[in-house]
Amino acid sequence: MTHPGALAVAAIATAALCAACSRPAPSSSTPAPGDSPAAAVRSAPSASTPGDSSAAPVHGAQPAGALPPVTLPDITALSPAVQQQIHSRFSELTRVLDAAAAPNAERASAYGQFGHVMLATSFFDVAAACYRHAERLAPGDAKWPYYAGHALLRGGDRDAAASAFERALALQPSDLATLVWLGDTYLDLDRIDEARSTYGRALAIDAGSAAAQFGAGRAALAAQDYTAAAQHLQRAIAIDPRATAVLYPLAMAERALGRRDEAEAHLKQRGNVAPVLIDPLLQQADVAIESGVSFEKLGMDALRRQDWKGAQDAFRRGLAVDASDSSLRYWLGTSLYVSGDQAGAEREWRAVIAEAPDFARAHYSLGALLAARGQPALARDEYAAAVRTAPNMPEAHTRLADTLAALGQPRDAMREYEQAVRIDPGQVDAWINGARTLIVLEDTDHARRWIADARRVHPSRRDLAELESRVR
Numbered sequence: 001m002t003h004p005g006a007l008a009v010a011a012i013a014t015a016a017l018c019a020a021c022s023r024p025a026p027s028s029s030t031p032a033p034g035d036s037p038a039a040a041v042r043s044a045p046s047a048s049t050p051g052d053s054s055a056a057p058v059h060g061a062q063p064a065g066a067l068p069p070v071t072l073p074d075i076t077a078l079s080p081a082v083q084q085q086i087h088s089r090f091s092e093l094t095r096v097l098d099a100a101a102a103p104n105a106e107r108a109s110a111y112g113q114f115g116h117v118m119l120a121t122s123f124f125d126v127a128a129a130c131y132r133h134a135e136r137l138a139p140g141d142a143k144w145p146y147y148a149g150h151a152l153l154r155g156g157d158r159d160a161a162a163s164a165f166e167r168a169l170a171l172q173p174s175d176l177a178t179l180v181w182l183g184d185t186y187l188d189l190d191r192i193d194e195a196r197s198t199y200g201r202a203l204a205i206d207a208g209s210a211a212a213q214f215g216a217g218r219a220a221l222a223a224q225d226y227t228a229a230a231q232h233l234q235r236a237i238a239i240d241p242r243a244t245a246v247l248y249p250l251a252m253a254e255r256a257l258g259r260r261d262e263a264e265a266h267l268k269q270r271g272n273v274a275p276v277l278i279d280p281l282l283q284q285a286d287v288a289i290e291s292g293v294s295f296e297k298l299g300m301d302a303l304r305r306q307d308w309k310g311a312q313d314a315f316r317r318g319l320a321v322d323a324s325d326s327s328l329r330y331w332l333g334t335s336l337y338v339s340g341d342q343a344g345a346e347r348e349w350r351a352v353i354a355e356a357p358d359f360a361r362a363h364y365s366l367g368a369l370l371a372a373r374g375q376p377a378l379a380r381d382e383y384a385a386a387v388r389t390a391p392n393m394p395e396a397h398t399r400l401a402d403t404l405a406a407l408g409q410p411r412d413a414m415r416e417y418e419q420a421v422r423i424d425p426g427q428v429d430a431w432i433n434g435a436r437t438l439i440v441l442e443d444t445d446h447a448r449r450w451i452a453d454a455r456r457v458h459p460s461r462r463d464l465a466e467l468e469s470r471v472r
Contacts, residue, residue: 067133070114073123079322082121082291089117089289108138115147116288124155135167142171143281146178150282153185161185176205176212177279183215187222195219210240210275221249229253236275242304244271260460267458268428276304292318292325299331308339326356334365342369353385360390367399376403387416394424402433410437425457435467447471 072090075083096102096110115130131148138144149164165182172178179202186195199216202209217232233250237243251266283301287294295318302310315332318325333348346369352362367382383400386393401416417434420427431454438447451468458464 067136068129070111070126070129070133073118073126075121078121078291081321082289085289085291086117086121089114104137108134108141108144111137112144112147113288115151116285119147119151119154119285120287120289120294121291122154122293124151127151128155128160140171142168142175142178145171146175146281147285149178149181149185150285153181158185158189162189162191174205176202176209177277177281179205180209180211180215180277183212183219187215187219190222192219192222196223207235208239209277210236210243210246211277213239214243214246214275217246217253218249221253224256226253226256230257230259240275242306243273243275244269245274247271264428264458264460267426270426273304290317290321292322292328294318295321296325296328296331299328299335303331303335303338306338308335311335312339324355326352326359326362329355330359330362330365333362337365337369342373345369357385358389360386360393360396363389364393364396364399367396367403371399371403376406379403380407387419392423394420394427394430397423398427398430398433401430401437405433405437405440410441413437414441421454421457428454428458428461431458432461432463432467435464439467439470444471 070093072086075086078086093110093114096107111130111134115127115134118124118127118130128148128151131144131151135141135144135148145164146168149161149168152158152164153161162182162185165178165185169175169178169182179198183195183198183202186192186198196216196219199212199219202212203216206212213232213236217229217236220226220229220232230250230253233246233253237246237250240246247266247270251263251270254260254263254266283297286297295314299311299314299318302308302314312332312335315328315335318328319332322328329348329352333345333352336342336348337345346366349362349366349369352359353366356362363382363386367379367386370376370382371379380400380403383396383403386396387400390396397416397420401413401420404410404413404416414434414437417430417437420430421434431450435447435451435454438444438450448468448471451464451471455461455464455468
């Protein structure tokens with residue numbers, strides 16, 4: 001049973017739910033243009049292949065020059081368990097390519113499976129090369145250009161990703177996931193008309209897809225079709241009420257339509273959780289290897305579904321692979337908190353801070369836990385640490401200010417409120433509580449200026465109007 005009030009505080013702890021999955025890609029290497037086409041695959045030296053400094057080619061049975069070589073990147077930064085899995089999959093690829101009688105479909109599958117482990121470990125260039133080879137060997141199979149699109153998208157090449165998704169869609173015109181991803185890619189490329197058309201095709205297949213409605217709403221907003229934008233985004237949040245990422249563009253559409261009260265309410269509730277898109281193909285690739293990345297992905301998906309136990313199991317499995325992964329430990333603490341285990345959450349967050357003292361989100365979440373427990377002095381210290389390690393985190397400044405005000409330090413609190421609204425004027429709580437703090441300080445002139453600035457940003461907030469009447 002969820003601990004009373006846990007979900008409210010967890011909203012603070014999980015504000016970066018989607019973004020937290022992103023990790024910097026390890027350095028990867030791809031074949032240089034002058035590499036010999038006779039080699040189907042090449043192996044770079046790694047911790048599991050001592051003495052292999054020559055990177056000798058492993059010859060496959062396909063005709064020389066048919067496919068350029070795929071290079072095993074430097075994986076020495078990965079955990080030994082992950083390195084072992086990568087080498088095992090690479091050996092299987094080599095075995096299939098060396099088999100003279102192996103049909104093209106089997107070779108395509110071998111390339112694709114190795115592409116999956118490269119995608120799951122963030123070697124996006126190598127993954128894209130594998131998927132391109134698979135597509136050439138099995139040109140009628142839509143999944144290979146689809147996977148190539150994701151590898152290219154994660155690697156930052158949106159134009160090439162759009163082309164890959166287009167090839168997948170030509171083979172499977174009614175695939176909802178491909179349509180949504182292609183629409184998203186068009187939108188990122190500012191190809192607004194194509195994005196709107198693509199989302200329209202997705203909605204014709206499934207009007208109950210929150211992800212498709214979200215995309216259609218954002219595309220309509222970009223086209224300044226505010227009525228359509230609001231309609232699509234309202235449908236998206238009705239279908240998936242936990243998708244708080246919908247609320248910001250919805251507020252922008254409502255503001256353009258003159259619905260300021262609704263816009264202000266949605267701005268206050270906005271978050272980073274995107275609508276769910278059922279995508280079994282992509283999930284299959286993301287969990288192709290037992291790594292911190294793949295188990296974090298599983299855990300985040302479970303958190304999104306409010307499957308607290310499933311999330312905890314996934315994060316613990318990830319920590320069994322890599323016990324030093326602070327991100328996994330942070331999210332394990334979060335999943336424990338929302339399930340009602342405050343002691344477990346505190347234990348994990350403190351462990352994160354011990355391992356990674358600059359992990360601002362762990363300080364912030366621990367501060368929220370301590371504040372909810374009625375320990376404001378300890379909460380203040382954690383919020384201060386969050387601000388020190390992440391000075392541009394506006395919510396940390398706001399919560400630190402609230403805590404300082406509660407501890408009878410209004411001038412210190414005011415400095416933090418000023419920082420919060422400077423970084424993000426949308427921090428409405430900082431504006432309101434800052435006004436109240438200035439009234440407590442009896443700094444009437446400053447309070448008037450502060451409230452006037454606040455009302456320009458949040459003109460429909462009645463509580464600001466009430467505060468203004470107190471300083472006239």
